[in-house]
Amino acid sequence: MDSWLLSVWLLLLLGASGLWGQSPGPGGPSEEPWKEVPEEDGILVLSNRTLGLALRDHPALLVEFYAPWCAHCKALAPEYIKAAALLAAESATARLAKVDGPSEPELTEEFAVTEYPTLKFFRDGNRTHPEEYTGPREAEGIAEWLRRRVGPSTTRLEDEKGAQALIDAQDVVVIGFFQDLQGEDVATFLALAQDALDMTFGLTDQPQLFQKFGLTKDTVVLFKKFDEGRADFPVDEELGLDQDDLSRFLLTHSMHLVTEYNSQTSPKIFGARILNHLLLFINQTLAPHQELLAGFREAAPPFRGKVLFVVVDVGADNSHVLQYFGLRAEEAPTLRFINMETTKKYMPADQGLVTAASVAAFCHSVLGGKVKPYLLSQEIPPDWDQHPVKTLVGKNFEQVAFDETKNVFIKFYAPWCTHCKEMAPTWEALAEKYRDHEDIIIAKLDATANELEAFPVHGFPTLKYFPAGQGQKVIDYRGARDLETLSKFLDNGGKLPEEELSEEPLAPFPETAANSTVKPKEEL
Ligand SMILES: *[C@@H]1O[C@H](CO)[C@@H](O)[C@H](O)[C@H]1NC(C)=O
Ligand SMILES: *[C@@H]1O[C@H](CO)[C@@H](O)[C@H](O)[C@H]1NC(C)=O
Ligand SMILES: *[C@@H]1O[C@H](CO)[C@@H](O)[C@H](O)[C@H]1NC(C)=O
Ligand SMILES: CC(=O)N[C@H]1CO[C@H](CO)[C@@H](O)[C@@H]1O
Numbered sequence: 001m002d003s004w005l006l007s008v009w010l011l012l013l014l015g016a017s018g019l020w021g022q023s024p025g026p027g028g029p030s031e032e033p034w035k036e037v038p039e040e041d042g043i044l045v046l047s048n049r050t051l052g053l054a055l056r057d058h059p060a061l062l063v064e065f066y067a068p069w070c071a072h073c074k075a076l077a078p079e080y081i082k083a084a085a086l087l088a089a090e091s092a093t094a095r096l097a098k099v100d101g102p103s104e105p106e107l108t109e110e111f112a113v114t115e116y117p118t119l120k121f122f123r124d125g126n127r128t129h130p131e132e133y134t135g136p137r138e139a140e141g142i143a144e145w146l147r148r149r150v151g152p153s154t155t156r157l158e159d160e161k162g163a164q165a166l167i168d169a170q171d172v173v174v175i176g177f178f179q180d181l182q183g184e185d186v187a188t189f190l191a192l193a194q195d196a197l198d199m200t201f202g203l204t205d206q207p208q209l210f211q212k213f214g215l216t217k218d219t220v221v222l223f224k225k226f227d228e229g230r231a232d233f234p235v236d237e238e239l240g241l242d243q244d245d246l247s248r249f250l251l252t253h254s255m256h257l258v259t260e261y262n263s264q265t266s267p268k269i270f271g272a273r274i275l276n277h278l279l280l281f282i283n284q285t286l287a288p289h290q291e292l293l294a295g296f297r298e299a300a301p302p303f304r305g306k307v308l309f310v311v312v313d314v315g316a317d318n319s320h321v322l323q324y325f326g327l328r329a330e331e332a333p334t335l336r337f338i339n340m341e342t343t344k345k346y347m348p349a350d351q352g353l354v355t356a357a358s359v360a361a362f363c364h365s366v367l368g369g370k371v372k373p374y375l376l377s378q379e380i381p382p383d384w385d386q387h388p389v390k391t392l393v394g395k396n397f398e399q400v401a402f403d404e405t406k407n408v409f410i411k412f413y414a415p416w417c418t419h420c421k422e423m424a425p426t427w428e429a430l431a432e433k434y435r436d437h438e439d440i441i442i443a444k445l446d447a448t449a450n451e452l453e454a455f456p457v458h459g460f461p462t463l464k465y466f467p468a469g470q471g472q473k474v475i476d477y478r479g480a481r482d483l484e485t486l487s488k489f490l491d492n493g494g495k496l497p498e499e500e501l502s503e504e505p506l507a508p509f510p511e512t513a514a515n516s517t518v519k520p521k522e523e524l
Contacts, residue, residue, distance in 0.1 A: 037097075042084040044097035048106045051099070055125040060094040060150040062121050062133060062142075065101045065108060070116040075137075082139035087146060094146040121149065135197065144197045153193040154201035160212055166202045167223045172254045175202040177210055178218050178235075185218060185241040192243050192250075199254065202471055222250060227257045228301070246274055257300040258293070258309045259317060269310060275340050276307040278363060280354065281322070281332040284313040289333050292354040299359035307363055326376040327450070335359065337366045344373035375451040390432035390443040394450040400443065401466045407440050408466040409477075409490065412447040417460040419428075424483045430486050440490060465494045 016304040036049045037057075044054055046063065054061060064080060066073035084096040101108045101116055111120060111130065119133030135145030157163045157175065167173050176189045182215045186203070193201040213221060218235040228271075231253040235241045251272055259265050259302045261279070269277070280296050282289035293311065300309045312318050322329060325336045333354055337346040338361060348362045348371075377394025384391040392400055392410065401408050411427055413420035431442035447457040455464070455474075463477035479485045489496050 040098075041081045042088055042096070043081060044095060045494065046097050046099045046104075046107075048104055051107065052127070054095075054097055054139065055122055055127055058093075058095040058097075058122075059124050060081040060121070060146065062094065062096050062119060062146060063130075064096070064098045064113070065113045065118045065120075066098055066117040067101050069242075073117045076117055079137060079139045079142065083142035083146075086139060090147075092143075092147065093150045096142075121146075134195065141197060145195075148194045148197065153190060154203040155206040157202045157209060158206060163204065163209055163212070165203065166200065170200045173202065173223045173226045174199045174218050174220060174250060175223065177213070177215050178205055179210075181205045182387065182497055185235055188241045188243050188246070189220065192247055196247070196250065196429045199250065209297060218247075220246060222253045224254065228253075239261040252305045255270045255308070257304065258297050258311055261310050261312045261321065262316065265349065269308060272308055274305065274308040274361075277310055277338050277340065277361070278303075278307050279312050279321075279325070279336045279338070281314050281325075281327060281334050281336070283315050283329070283332050285315055292333055295356040296359055299363070300354035302360070303363055305334065306367070311516070323449070335362060337371075338409070342373075345376075346371045346373055376449055376452060377451070378446070378449050386473070388435050389428055390441055391449070392443045392445040397445065397450070397452060400441065403441075403468075404470055405439065405468055407468045407490070407494065409440070409442050410455040410464050410466065411444045412460065412462040412464065413444060414448045415446060420461045423461060426481060426483050426486070428481050432488075433483070434490060435488065465489070467494050 037054050037263065038045045044050075044058075044061075046054055051063075059119075064073075064076070066076075080098070082094060084436045087094050087096070093161070099107055101113055101118075107113075111118075120130035121133055122130045133145070135141055154160075154176070155166055157166065163175065166175070174193075176186065178186050178189070180186070181203070189201075189203065193199075210216065215221075215232075217237070218241075220233040220235070220241070222231045222233070224230070231249070233246060233249045252274065255268060256271055259269055261269065280292065284290065284291060296309060296311070303309070312321050314322060314332045325338075327336070331351070334351045335348050335354060338344070346366045348358070350358070362371075374393055380393055381391050384393075384396065391402065400406075401410060409430075411420070411423075427442065434440045434442060447460065447462070461481075463479055465475040466472070467475065469475075477486075477489060479489055479496045485496070
């Protein structure tokens with residue numbers, strides 16, 4: 001038998017008969033409590049004294065280091081118990097255990113635990129080289145991560161019937177065809193299969209299966225019940241199988257050519273590692289809109305892996321996506337293109353036209369650098385200059401900020417940013433105070449809805465001073481955000497005396513989108 005299978009079987013055998021079953025010795029465990037590891041809800045409760053015992057008895061042991069005060073640990077606890085129950089119900093070899101970190105300083109030191117929860121997987125009682133747990137934190141995910149370590153992560157396929165049964169069982173099935181199952185490429189393949197929990201894996205070295213699927217060389221094939229039906233990843237004969245390349249290939253090809261955006265698909269969309277996204281905004285309740293999907297889909301295949309095609313229903317709960325692109329629902333049907341790295345957004349010249357040809361042409365023009373990105377701007381409010389604090393948007397920004405007769409002090413803010421809200425009354429008071437100064441304008445601009453090519457804003461609030469006069473440089477305000485200091489800055493012509501300057505640039509605390517619960521910028 002092949003050695004990797006042998007070791008898997010060995011694990012199963014060890015677990016099944018269980019050294020545990022033999023260990024109590026005369027009198028049983030009750031008379032020798034020091035030999036027994038206490039349990040709570042099916043989880044072994046370990047201490048410095050009992051870890052060694054647990055490692056001896058359980059060839060596959062996942063240990064959670066937790067702290068009683070840790071909120072993430074509390075959230076994990078019910079899932080952890082459920083995972084233990086799932087595994088117990090299958091009589092799986094793997095066991096779950098926990099260690100109260102703060103009460104077991106020897107153990108946290110031994111395993112270099114610096115945060116809670118930390119999970120480590122111990123195999124074959126090896127205390128010195130546990131594997132870091134990198135899997136999901138819900139019950140089924142934890143159980144599956146362990147199943148793929150104690151059981152085979154892939155199904156060994158011997159004949160056509162077995163292969164077909166596996167392919168038929170799931171929407172996406174990945175089969176590795178390798179002539180030599182001892183090679184390094186197979187080890188790479190198996191390592192990937194251990195962690196790609198949402199895919200099903202098979203493996204074969206059978207010549208009749210190579211033949212049946214039209215293969216002559218080592219190849220990983222992704223079978224799917226949609227779109228192209230199959231995608232091949234030939235193993236590079238010289239360089240071998242690269243786990244990262246294969247992982248990217250599987251991610252790309254396991255996705256539908258066209259993905260509908262919703263809360264379930266968005267992690268896949270943003271996790272797909274495809275830099276360009278093309279979005280079709282439609283109102284799904286309208287038949288003429290739905291008919292556009294055919295052309296959109298038809299255009300997608302040549303862009304697989306380069307551009308991700310996404311449909312956004314303007315009728316569903318997607319207002320944050322519309323907002324991010326500066327769109328109103330009435331503008332559907334329409335296309336937008338975004339590069340995730342630069343976050344530059346593009347729109348086609350003829351927005352209503354969505355055919356296979358127009359979609360392909362639009363993608364080619366953007367990828368070829370022939371389309372200029374667009375910047376978001378709100379409409380100029382009719383009363384933008386009627387209040388002490390003037391309201392700027394993309395469309396009136398240059399006219400106001402670059403007015404050579406005025407000193408213009410602008411607060412760039414985000415509607416969700418708490419520090420912006422906190423300083424709003426001060427900004428109002430400042431505007432009120434300088435209301436009669438003809439040459440001073442105090443203004444604000446919502447930087448989440450208005451983009452400025454020359455002044456990309458990343459933290460909120462950001463305060464910038466545009467001095468009057470020709471060819472003046474824009475000054476970043478770095479002082480305290482109280483009326484007194486702000487006034488001093490204005491009276492001084494855009495300067496603060498040395499002692500008023502904050503040590504930290506941009507202090508105190510500009511917030512970024514990552515800091516907010518509203519994160520369209522991060523997502524899209
Ligand atoms: C912790 O366990 C180690 C190894 O079993 C042992 O050497 C050490 O004395 C124990 N420490 C305490 C405080 O029990
Ligand atoms: C534990 O695993 C490491 C790495 O695989 C190995 O080098 C070491 O010898 C193992 N220790 C024991 C006690 O098996
Ligand atoms: C979608 O179309 C329906 C039918 O015309 C309309 O009632 C609805 O308001 C539209 N949804 C949006 C968000 O515009
Ligand atoms: C939710 C969150 O992380 N808020 C943080 C935003 O940033 C400020 C300043 O750094 C923190 O104080 C908040 O806790």
